[in-house]
Amino acid sequence: MNILIVDDEPSIIRTLDPILRAAGHSICEAQTAKSALSTFALHAIDLVLLDLGLPDADGSELIGSFKGGRASVIVISARHLEADKVLALDSGADDYLDKPFGMAELMARIRVVERRRAQSDTGGARVLCSDNLEIDFARRSVKIMGDDVHLSPKEYALLEVLARSSGQVVTQRRLMIAGWNDPTADTQYLRSYVSMLRDKLEIDASSPQLILTESGVGYRLSEELVPIT
Amino acid sequence: MTRHFKSYAWDLGVFVTASFATYFAQMIDRPITAVLIYLSGVILIAVHSGLTNALIAAVAASLVYNFFLSQPEFEFGVTSLDEAVPLLAFNATALLTGVLVGKLKDTAIRERRANADASFLLTVSDRLQSALTVSDVEGMVRGLLPTQGVRSVKIFLARGDYYLRPSTGEIKSDRLDPLLEDLGTERNDRSVVLELSGARGALGIAKFAFTDDLDARPKLPDLQSITALLALAIERCLLLEQLAEKQILSRSEALKDSLLSSISHDLRTPITVIEAAAGALISEEISLADNERRNLLRTMIEQCRRLDRYTSELLDVGRIQAGIDRSTMQPVDLNDVVNLAIRQLQQFEPELTIERKVDRSPANVLGSAALLEQALFNVLHNAAKYCSGKPVELAMTKGPSSVSLAVSDRGPGIGTSEQSQVFERFYKSERSKQEGTGLGLFIAKGFTEACGGSILLESPIDGGIGTRVTLEFPLVEPTTSEVSMASA
Numbered sequence: 001m002n003i004l005i006v007d008d009e010p011s012i013i014r015t016l017d018p019i020l021r022a023a024g025h026s027i028c029e030a031q032t033a034k035s036a037l038s039t040f041a042l043h044a045i046d047l048v049l050l051d052l053g054l055p056d057a058d059g060s061e062l063i064g065s066f067k068g069g070r071a072s073v074i075v076i077s078a079r080h081l082e083a084d085k086v087l088a089l090d091s092g093a094d095d096y097l098d099k100p101f102g103m104a105e106l107m108a109r110i111r112v113v114e115r116r117r118a119q120s121d122t123g124g125a126r127v128l129c130s131d132n133l134e135i136d137f138a139r140r141s142v143k144i145m146g147d148d149v150h151l152s153p154k155e156y157a158l159l160e161v162l163a164r165s166s167g168q169v170v171t172q173r174r175l176m177i178a179g180w181n182d183p184t185a186d187t188q189y190l191r192s193y194v195s196m197l198r199d200k201l202e203i204d205a206s207s208p209q210l211i212l213t214e215s216g217v218g219y220r221l222s223e224e225l226v227p228i229t
Numbered sequence: 230m231t232r233h234f235k236s237y238a239w240d241l242g243v244f245v246t247a248s249f250a251t252y253f254a255q256m257i258d259r260p261i262t263a264v265l266i267y268l269s270g271v272i273l274i275a276v277h278s279g280l281t282n283a284l285i286a287a288v289a290a291s292l293v294y295n296f297f298l299s300q301p302e303f304e305f306g307v308t309s310l311d312e313a314v315p316l317l318a319f320n321a322t323a324l325l326t327g328v329l330v331g332k333l334k335d336t337a338i339r340e341r342r343a344n345a346d347a348s349f350l351l352t353v354s355d356r357l358q359s360a361l362t363v364s365d366v367e368g369m370v371r372g373l374l375p376t377q378g379v380r381s382v383k384i385f386l387a388r389g390d391y392y393l394r395p396s397t398g399e400i401k402s403d404r405l406d407p408l409l410e411d412l413g414t415e416r417n418d419r420s421v422v423l424e425l426s427g428a429r430g431a432l433g434i435a436k437f438a439f440t441d442d443l444d445a446r447p448k449l450p451d452l453q454s455i456t457a458l459l460a461l462a463i464e465r466c467l468l469l470e471q472l473a474e475k476q477i478l479s480r481s482e483a484l485k486d487s488l489l490s491s492i493s494h495d496l497r498t499p500i501t502v503i504e505a506a507a508g509a510l511i512s513e514e515i516s517l518a519d520n521e522r523r524n525l526l527r528t529m530i531e532q533c534r535r536l537d538r539y540t541s542e543l544l545d546v547g548r549i550q551a552g553i554d555r556s557t558m559q560p561v562d563l564n565d566v567v568n569l570a571i572r573q574l575q576q577f578e579p580e581l582t583i584e585r586k587v588d589r590s591p592a593n594v595l596g597s598a599a600l601l602e603q604a605l606f607n608v609l610h611n612a613a614k615y616c617s618g619k620p621v622e623l624a625m626t627k628g629p630s631s632v633s634l635a636v637s638d639r640g641p642g643i644g645t646s647e648q649s650q651v652f653e654r655f656y657k658s659e660r661s662k663q664e665g666t667g668l669g670l671f672i673a674k675g676f677t678e679a680c681g682g683s684i685l686l687e688s689p690i691d692g693g694i695g696t697r698v699t700l701e702f703p704l705v706e707p708t709t710s711e712v713s714m715a716s717a
Contacts, residue, residue: 078497
């Protein structure tokens with residue numbers, strides 16, 4: 001993939017550059033919002049690793065332009081502020097990562113983006129599955145380790161949104177719209193439905209492995225689902 | 230009291246004089262003159278003392294005239310109709326003129342008093358305008374009130390279930406205390422307590438103690454006006470204080486914000502780099518060339534040093550905030566400080582040229598060598614960041630009682646609007662693409678001031694470019710032990 005690293009810290013770019021090249025990507029870099037936009041216009045960028053704290057702009061203001069250019073965006077935040085992350089994700093960012101991050105974590109997130117882009121459009125897929133989970137969207141059926149699970153319409157709606165972005169964080173707002181058609185609905189409803197989903201899907205609902213909470217931001221389906229053709 | 234006595238004496242004198250003059254006029258058979266003299270006396274008294282005294286004078290004159298002067302003498306009543314007519318006319322005229330003139334006089338007196346009251350309230354209001362804190366208010370009016378028969382005024386503000394006197398900080402835990410404090414003493418009836426009420430309800434009370442002059446006592450409406458002015462001033466001051474508090478709060482919020490972004494950026498960046506580099510080195514799926522592995526390891530060491538630097542900067546800021554003890558400071562030769570700071574800088578900036586203009590004669594200042602070195606290093610390091618690769622000049626100048634170290638660079642300079650901010654914690658120039666914490670000059674200032682010095686920034690210094698930061702310290706004589714050590 002062509003990856004654009006946007007970070008005002010030269011040392012971060014200096015470190016990530018050789019590592020990502022070694023992993024087979026080609027790298028462009030920018031230290032300011034201005035140079036990020038001009039570099040983006042010049043090269044066919046697939047993924048932007050975007051630091052939010054840029055000297056000349058808030059990084060989340062750039063997300064719209066990157067998404068408009070069909071690039072994926074992983075936000076990298078040093079401030080760890082939930083509001084910043086939610087804003088970035090609601091502006092269209094695909095995922096986020098807190099600084100400092102493990103290299104394995106970053107590589108995994110990049111792989112999810114890479115695969116998602118290769119499939120180009122899981123929105124049209126009829127069946128998505130992983131080792132444990134299988135969702136047939138045409139029949140609206142869910143199987144966990146081969147066994148049918150009965151879900152209420154709301155539970156199914158929430159799972160579908162999580163599944164279509166599997167491996168990536170989904171904001172509360174997106175889940176609220178999917179379940180209640182209202183982004184301002186009480187988050188308590190969302191929490192209760194997620195807990196019911198966990199009861200039905202997790203091996204041990206008290207320590208969830210499948211549906212992870214991203215506190216203050218949303219939820220993430222940890223298993224990456226791939227379409228069956 | 231005495232003023233009133235004098236006034237009565239004057240009226241009595243006029244009356245007696247008029248009575249004798251009337252008597253003499255009567256003696257020489259000038260009855261009309263006699264009556265006119267008496268009338269003039271009554272008018273004079275009316276003009277002087279107002280309605281009440283005029284009426285008393287008119288009745289007295291009528292009685293005296295009737296008793297002593299008109300026939301029959303030494304008894305009341307009249308002998309003939311001829312006698313009765315002048316007496317009636319005299320009585321009526323005396324009463325009428327007395328009443329008219331007296332009323333006029335009363336109105337004039339009332340107006341003068343009202344004018345005096347108004348101008349007094351204006352003075353009070355003017356004076357109160359200049360009060361900035363609640364504790365000022367009481368003192369502002371203290372000097373004015375004695376002219377109004379008030380010995381003292383105490384202001385108590387209601388604070389929950391107790392009263393606070395802001396001017397002294399005195400606290401009355403029982404709300405009745407200010408009311409009862411003079412009870413049982415002779416002063417008890419010589420004070421009035423009024424409530425101070427502001428736009429948002431009761432503020433507290435004002436207690437006025439009167440002077441011993443009973444006649445000079447102010448009227449209640451006057452005191453109420455003064456109390457209203459006091460309440461207004463107190464409320465204004467309270468609002469000012471609240472505003473100031475809010476500003477302090479928002480300033481500390483801004484500081485917290487800059488602390489948060491500084492820590493998240495300056496602490497997490499090196500950790501991120503170290504973790505990413507280490508993660509790549511340990512990963513089996515990433516195969517790096519040998520020189521790249523070495524580069525990553527070098528970067529890790531660099532970032533460890535950066536973390537260490539940042540940690541010591543935060544500790545330095547903590548020392549400055551906690552206050553640096555000056556009692557352990559000793560004479561330090563700035564020449565040594567200059568050498569140490571330059572050696573330290575060369576480790577970070579080996580390429581930088583430093584032009585020294587130092588005469589190397591001893592320049593002792595009272596301080597701590599470590600603090601002075603750090604202050605000078607930070608200033609030099611800052612100059613190195615912004616010098617655009619041109620040499621940095623360090624000049625030491627000795628005056629009769631002080632010595633200055635001036636660090637000048639030939640970089641682009643600092644805008645006037647930024648100059649006041651460069652010494653603030655976490656301030657980073659917008660134009661700066663350099664890594665840095667925004668603490669260097671803050672620490673330089675804190676350490677310089679802790680050593681009794683001052684720091685000054687000028688920009689531009691030459692041809693529209695460059696920045697000069699000057700540290701100035703008072704010179705001291707070295708202690709004898711050091712002199713002997715130096716000579717030994």
